[in-house]
Amino acid sequence: MPSLRELPLRMPEPPPPQDSAVRWDRVGLDRYEVKASGTTVGFIDVVGAVFVVLRGARYDRAVEVLQTLDFATAVQSICPAVTEPQASAGPSRT
Structure with a gap:
């Protein structure tokens, strides 16, 4: 199937920077x-070329929230909240 050949190959993800909160x-x-x-x-499960995202502290109780x-x-x-830049609160009123 040609479309399957277009999916990205999956290699292990490199670790995050040492100072990363995530x-x-x-x-x-x-x-x-x-x-x-x-x-x-x-948790993130790798299923073929898809990352299946599960939110929760325990794998056996985590809930799937996304496939990407x-x-x-x-x-x-x-x-x-940890990985997105903080939105500006707007100009301060002093």
Whole structure:
């Protein structure tokens, strides 16, 4: 099937920067555990070319929230408040 050949190849994701508040560790052949500030917040399963995102501290109780082809999007969907830049509150009134 030609469309299957167009899917990206999956290699293990490199670790995040040491000073990152969001970290992921490969905990299986096809699974990542995602932590925010040292606390487990979710998991990412690699199913073929798709990242299946599960939110929750325990894998057996985590809930699927997204399927995506982009690892950064997968991480951001688990902990958006930590990975998105803070929105400006607007001009200050002094």
